[in-house]
């Protein structure tokens with residue numbers, strides 16, 4: 001029995017992660033954060049106290065057994081760590097990079113009460129990257145259970161649901177409107193934060209589980225949700241079409257040619273590879289000075305992409321202060337390092353016309369924080385007489401999104417007042433056999449919450465189809481028998497039968 | 505046709521109406537089944553290509569095909585004109601996108617098509633006729649040689665007017681002249697549907713505005729995703745903003761801000777010019793290589809898709 005660690009015996013400093021130098025990295029799209037080396041990972045893993053009450057697990061939206069996987073890491077059982085991880089989270093290489101850990105697991109980590117919290121996200125990423133490097137994907141044979149499942153949208157919600165249903169022996173097809181799968185992970189989050197190879201590797205894992213991807217398929221218009229159930233033979237359908245539909249600025253000049261949504265900028269750059277124009281056909285002129293409105297993850301990505309596309313100055317315009325900024329703290333930090341000029345407590349009032357349909361600059365007003373609003377955050381109010389202009393050639397807005405209307409336009413599914421799909425506590429929609437989750441239910445949220453929703457919907461789907469869900473507690477099992485979160489021993493017994501069992 | 509052998513997005517027929525206008529019939533049985541008049545698709549020629557919206561000009565549920573009529577105006581459409589031969593396949597076709605047009609409760613309708621809009625107005629005329637409306641078709645061409653589908657239109661229209669800019673066929677003048685003529689003859693027109701270049705649709709809306717005749721136009725802004733996600737296709741209707749790909753493409757012509765639309769269509773004018781020049785240069789070089797050494801077709805296509813650097 002190793003000696004119990006205490007806050008005084010663990011490494012006091014959080015192990016820093018090596019990063020590309022800011023001056024260098026704004027000239028390329030290579031990943032900014034380089035990941036831990038083996039030794040770095042080991043030191044950081046030693047910082048976990050293995051708390052019996054595990055606050056971090058409660059802080060994780062999908063309840064990853066955090067001390068469990070970290071314990072395997074300290075034991076040098078890397079494969080075991082991966083197996084513990086994938087028991088709850090299928091995409092560790094992705095989540096380790098993009099989850100807002102500071103408000104989730106790391107935000108409640110016991111070590112964080114005294115020192116910097118354990119770098120759970122970085123350890124998670126290490127595990128995910130190790131698995132990709134080692135090719136740990138040997139998927140067990142899964143006996144088909146005969147059910148056909150259709151998944152609409154290939155973002156994190158759709159992927160998570162697809163994986164769970166495939167593991168339950170279902171024949172799963174994911175339909176995606178774009179020509180490549182991945183959702184926001186592909187078209188929104190840039191390569192320097194989440195390389196395409198990582199997404200490809202995770203999608204390959206799904207393919208190996210037997211999941212089929214059908215791209216260029218706009219569900220609702222090519223066929224409807226109802227047709228999937230009634231004519232195409234799907235036993236159940238999951239909708240994870242994301243939020244989409246960017247909110248407009250609603251100020252004078254917002255329709256000028258130099259004004260575009262962050263979604264458009266990012267899609268052109270990431271999915272359509274406008275950064276390689278003219279080798280790729282999609283253009284994306286960026287100008288010298290770019291003003292980005294908003295301070296969420298989308299805004300940060302738009303700013304940092306603009307810098308890499310050659311903008312000399314990038315301004316962030318946000319009406320609240322840095323404390324209220326909704327982006328991952330690491331992204332704000334990186335954007336600052338890269339030279340983004342932040343204008344907190346500043347609100348745009350007009351985009352100024354250059355007389356040729358383009359943008360000449362912006363007019364903004366200074367704000368101050370007043371009384372707290374419904375969200376509990378102090379409401380920003382304009383300071384009288386503080387209007388000021390500055391020059392810029394491109395205005396990018398990232399001020400939130402509304403519900404995508406296509407599924408609503410083409411099905412009988414009940415929507416809520418704001419146009420999002422209405423679901424019950426099991427994520428079942430108003431149409432029998434149809435479930436929904438992710439941003440299209442909650443509005444824009446996070447990757448891990450979308451994944452959590454996909455998994456929850458899968459549980460409900462299995463219950464609805466009468467596939468018995470076998471709960472496999474983490475304790476009392478040998479990690480070497482688990483692959484991709486599946487117990488190998490099961491394959492000749494429970495899982496096979498469970499997949500085929502239909503309750504009367 | 506042995507449809508079982510066809511590959512995805514394969515081009516099964518092609519027709520050239522002029523040196524800039526060509527028709528592609530593409531194999532996509534599901535799309536052929538789902539498509540309704542007024543909808544469009546987004547197409548990618550190859551992996552490096554842009555996503556460009558094209559109106560579905562027709563569809564054949566039996567053959568499992570959709571028809572696109574394309575004008576070679578920019579780099580992509582010219583490249584397609586060269587690359588898209590029968591038996592080749594497009595990289596991607598997604599759709600049908602947009603809200604289908606409405607055809608019910610109309611007794612007398614004028615269907616107007618000009619330039620690029622001649623082909624896509626055809627399924628409208630046919631759909632109105634099928635629902636028992638009296639259909640007046642008006643199509644505009646620059647000159648006689650460019651006229652196509654005349655018989656097709658005549659067989660579905662109660663009246664059919666061809667307008668040519670130079671008077672070489674039909675009546676001389678713009679399609680708006682045709683609309684005026686129809687309005688004089690018929691006091692009971694319920695609706696005008698106009699598809700074509702923005703400037704033409706704008707003119708049509710102006711002609712009908714004084715009489716208050718409902719005028720539907722089909723807008724063609726630049727698009728990326730076509731699913732309502734990027735806002736690149738936004739159009740102004742009065743003081744409202746709408747996304748043409750999911751809220752349209754049909755809108756009330758009397759409300760559309762055409763100036764805004766035309767300005768936004770010029771958004772990437774410079775980049776397009778640059779891409780065009782680079783591409784023409786590549787073509788020129790390729791022709792030279794071709795002359796010099798009878799190159800194999802495979803090399804040609806590699807050149808075209810940029811797999812081989814031409815320097």
Ligand SMILES: Cc1cc2nc3c(=O)[nH]c(=O)nc-3n(C[C@H](O)[C@H](O)[C@H](O)COP(=O)(O)OP(=O)(O)OC[C@H]3O[C@@H](n4cnc5c(N)ncnc54)[C@H](O)[C@@H]3O)c2cc1C
Pocket residue numbers: 097098099100152153154155156157158175176177178181182183184185188189217218219220240241242243244266297298299301328404406407437438439440444445446447448450731
């Ligand atoms: C730029 C950006 C950066 C972000 N950064 C972070 C971050 O760092 N950390 C974090 O946790 N979260 C981040 N988020 C939020 C996170 O990405 C989303 O909450 C998450 O991706 C939602 O997942 P989803 O599966 O619900 O939908 P999406 O990822 O939006 O996927 C939906 C998919 O469905 C497809 N689709 C839509 N309609 C149809 C249809 N009718 N038929 C077929 N397919 C359809 C879409 O093309 C898309 O591929 C970011 C979001 C953006 C835009």
Ligand code: SF4
Pocket residue numbers: 047048049050051054055056057066067108109110111118120
């Ligand atoms: S709260 Fe922190 S120290 Fe405690 S188990 Fe979780 S990661 Fe380890």
Ligand code: FES
Pocket residue numbers: 726727728729730731732733734735736737738747748749750
């Ligand atoms: S094309 Fe992107 S929203 Fe319409």
